[in-house]
Amino acid sequence: MYINNKQTGWRLTLVSAILMSSVVQADDEGLIESLTGSDINKTAPMRDLGIEFGGWVSAGIAGNPDDPRDKTNGPVTFNNRANEFHMHQLYGYIEKAVDTESNKWDLGFRADVVYGVDARFTTQGNFDNNLVVDSSSRFYKLAFPQVYAELFAPIGNGLTTKVGHFYTIIGNEVVTAPDNFFFSHAYTMQYGEPFTHTGVLMSYPLNNNFELTGGVVSGWDSFFQQPANFLGGVSYTTDDEKTSLAVSFITGDTIVADRGDTADGSKIERHRSMYSVVLSHDFLDNLHYTLQHDFGVQDNVYQSGGDSKWYGLNQYLTYDVNDELATGLRFEWFRDQDGTQVTGDDNHFFAITAGVNYSPLSWLMLRPEIRYDWVTGANAFDAGASDDQVLISADAIIRF
DSSP states (O other): OOOOTTSOTTOOOHHHHHIIIIISOTTOOOHHHHHHSOOGGGSHHHHHHTEEEEEEEEEEEEEOTTOOTTSBOTTOOSSOBBTOEEEEEEEEEEEEOOOSSSSSOEEEEEEEEEEEGGGGGSOOBTTTTTOOSOTTOSSOEEEEEEEEEEEEEOSTTOEEEEEEEEEOOSSSOOSSGGGOSSSSOOHIIIIISOOEEEEEEEEEESSSSEEEEEEEEESSSBSSOSOEEEEEEEEEEOTTSSEEEEEEEEEEEEEEEOTTSSTTOOOEEEEEEEEEEEEEEEEETTEEEEEEEEEEEESSOTTTSSOEEEEEEEEEEEEEOSSSEEEEEEEEEEEETTSOSSSSSOEEEEEEEEEEEEEEETTEEEOOEEEEEEESSSOOBTTTTBSEEEEEEEEEEEEO
8 A cells, every 4th residue: 555655664553554454455456456356566577676556546526414504514625525425635656665664865845736626635835835727716736745855864773864845744644545544634734733844854773663853944834935944853663563552743934024024124933833743553453442632832923923733642443354345433622722723713623433444345445434523612614504414425436
């Protein structure tokens, strides 16, 4: 299977534990190979070059019985359009992965492209935020969430350096649809964490259990438009690989007002920091648990003049019924303490989601789910008319 670069080598997550264990195996055939009996990645030239092509298409609908007047599911994303069927991701990538097991220098690369309604969440200013393929729809965008080179140096236990534009290591859930158990996403991912970075990131395994990651990036979701930030983390995995703990951290200034927004035309920068802790444990070979905690703070927020804080706690429990079927539960709480991250109100956001992953064919994944959201502060659903909502959603993922 393809594992997104938010799930780097040092980070074992819920998704990799579930999908690698049963539902989707690494050697499963994609649609093209299943229909034609051939796979370009298995040809001699591609094997010799070490290059791999891949991709998928995902499409689905988020059914909202309240039929909200603004046609949205409030702050729920990425499937935030109510009762509308959309193609979320038409995704493709090309990759030459570096060989981290050898004692030789190795150079690799990766480039990703995505089109669909999800793409608008990953576009970057000064990079791909103005790319429009279909001018008749404001929801469909084209984005290039990753373009980077990677170098492996046989120094000590092996140093891997990534340079370019890449997915974040912060948090648990990721942009790429096949690497998430649920169709919908947690509030922490959308409102409390970055999606991508541009810069340099290095990783180094201290031993078989610990790995360090660190580097310098241009802020959050920025293509050289934000000040330099430190991004790093440390992970620990037990010898039996049943338990893992990953702590990631980003800190640095962010521009909250650019030239022309202040009287003297100067930029206003504020310091912002956040950390994420992800603990995963396999109670049984087919029973997986993940706990995630995020905390973020930004000094002297431009809108309010004071500091802002946001934090949350997510829990995931999944059970592999067999090689084709898995079930899962997610409970989440996200606190937007100063109303700077979600709807502009000081609020507590809660959600519980129950879902199924069903893979009747090697190249097909079906993800039905039912989700209940509620808030304890200002109304956030049905255009501000309701404090809760139910979503009955499903999508399908077809791997090429």
